[in-house]
Amino acid sequence: MRNITLANGDTVSALGLGTWFLGDDRACRQEEIAALRCGIEGGARLIDTAEMYGSGRSEELVGEAITPFPRESLYLITKVLPSNASRRRMEGALDASLARLGTEYVDMYLYHWRGGTPLAETVAELERLRENGKIRSWGVSNFDVEDMEELAALPGGANCQANEVLYHLGSRGIEVELRGLMERLGVALIAYCPLAQAGTLRNGLVTNPVVTEVARDLGVSPFQVLLAWVLAQSPTIAIPRTGKLAHMRENLEAARIELSVEQLARLDGAFPAPHRRVPLDVE
Numbered sequence: 001m002r003n004i005t006l007a008n009g010d011t012v013s014a015l016g017l018g019t020w021f022l023g024d025d026r027a028c029r030q031e032e033i034a035a036l037r038c039g040i041e042g043g044a045r046l047i048d049t050a051e052m053y054g055s056g057r058s059e060e061l062v063g064e065a066i067t068p069f070p071r072e073s074l075y076l077i078t079k080v081l082p083s084n085a086s087r088r089r090m091e092g093a094l095d096a097s098l099a100r101l102g103t104e105y106v107d108m109y110l111y112h113w114r115g116g117t118p119l120a121e122t123v124a125e126l127e128r129l130r131e132n133g134k135i136r137s138w139g140v141s142n143f144d145v146e147d148m149e150e151l152a153a154l155p156g157g158a159n160c161q162a163n164e165v166l167y168h169l170g171s172r173g174i175e176v177e178l179r180g181l182m183e184r185l186g187v188a189l190i191a192y193c194p195l196a197q198a199g200t201l202r203n204g205l206v207t208n209p210v211v212t213e214v215a216r217d218l219g220v221s222p223f224q225v226l227l228a229w230v231l232a233q234s235p236t237i238a239i240p241r242t243g244k245l246a247h248m249r250e251n252l253e254a255a256r257i258e259l260s261v262e263q264l265a266r267l268d269g270a271f272p273a274p275h276r277r278v279p280l281d282v283e
Helices: 026-041 053-065 090-101 119-131 145-152 178-185 209-218 222-232 245-254 261-270
Strands: 003-005 011-013 016-018 046-048 075-080 108-111 138-141 160-166 188-192 236-238
Touching: 016 026, 026 053, 026 245, 053 090, 075 090, 090 119, 108 119, 108 160, 119 138, 119 145, 138 145, 138 188, 145 160, 145 178, 160 178, 178 188, 209 222, 209 261, 222 236, 222 245, 222 261
Parallel strands: 016 046, 046 075, 075 108, 108 138, 138 160, 160 188, 188 236
Antiparallel strands: 003 011
């Protein structure tokens, strides 16, 4: 499994496990747990969840799924809602997440998206929680260029370790300005929806002739090509979400795919990055 080293020195798997919508259906619970455990056993030891996902049900599912594994072998990420991102509410929200996850700390705590709380207050509280050990590091999600510039100018802002944004072959707007800014700031990219689960943003990716031809050449599925492409945009952490055991095995196989220079060029030609900045895609 490929690894990514964060600015603070932490090493994480480039392929992580997304958990959006997992835990919502009791009938699927055992397969979802089995899928997560399969991913962890396959080396995808970064697990991404959020208090928002199923109003905590995803965190509870993750907490159950990780019980067989040593805590220090995992890298747990969860997120705080904007409504809880204040000095008064954040620690209580974090404590509830920790209880659902069954752990004393999370490795990274993300501010899920901008809300009404002044950013300086949110950062100060993230720093306080980092200093008291309940979180080992923190980052943000769905932050665009101006958000990252404002963050970087704040006391403690330089300690932001990651920005989690939507990124896949058919949604490359972050490459125009945001990705470069993040690299200059030492902020890692976590790509959510790398398989383009995001509805209309899929834009016919899996049926595109170039994608299907590359998949056929490699003897893999179009979805595996999409994931391999995101992982090839190193350094990038990809967190595809699946609760299906078969799909998890396919994702692990995709992490081992090495796209050739020629294949990458063909995919780039079929889905080029925009020439000018576009609004940040979210889902």
